[in-house]
Amino acid sequence: MSAFWQTKRLQEMSREEWESLCDRCGKCCLHKLENETDGLVYYTDVACRLLDTETGQCRDYAHRHRHVPDCLTLDPAALEAFDWLPSTCAYRRLHEGRGLPDWHPLVSGDPDSVRRAGHSVAGRCVHEGPDVDPETRIVIWPE
Numbered sequence: 001m002s003a004f005w006q007t008k009r010l011q012e013m014s015r016e017e018w019e020s021l022c023d024r025c026g027k028c029c030l031h032k033l034e035n036e037t038d039g040l041v042y043y044t045d046v047a048c049r050l051l052d053t054e055t056g057q058c059r060d061y062a063h064r065h066r067h068v069p070d071c072l073t074l075d076p077a078a079l080e081a082f083d084w085l086p087s088t089c090a091y092r093r094l095h096e097g098r099g100l101p102d103w104h105p106l107v108s109g110d111p112d113s114v115r116r117a118g119h120s121v122a123g124r125c126v127h128e129g130p131d132v133d134p135e136t137r138i139v140i141w142p143e
């Protein structure tokens with residue numbers, strides 16, 4: 001029997017299915033820089049202040065907008081606007097018809113498979129702050 005992410009379009013998924021697609025890599029919680037000339041987006045290793053840099057998880061996901069009002073909510077109807085998501089992101093992968101990788105927890109059955117495959121930011125990022133300049137901290141995260 002096929003899994004829901006193989007048979008349903010993103011717009012057809014239930015809230016629970018949609019939320020379960022997030023592999024919790026934490027990459028979308030990193031600061032990004034956009035080149036004004038060519039529009040290319042560069043990732044850094046500088047994290048949102050609400051991210052736990054050791055676990056790579058949001059410290060208050062349910063109430064994150066109270067702490068960080070401009071934190072974006074992914075919307076299935078507006079995925080075209082989320083081309084800044086990392087190429088490994090499950091939402092972007094499915095939107096582009098690339099399926100889920102074998103390290104995704106829904107495929108592996110193991111939440112830690114993301115970290116083992118090198119796709120979690122846990123322990124690999126720092127918090128924003130006056131001494132941390134994102135422009136000097138551009139990182140190429142693994143594809």
Ligand code: SF4
Pocket residue numbers: 021022023024025026027028029085086088089090091
């Ligand atoms: S980049 Fe995508 S898969 Fe990773 S934490 Fe963000 S929404 Fe979830």
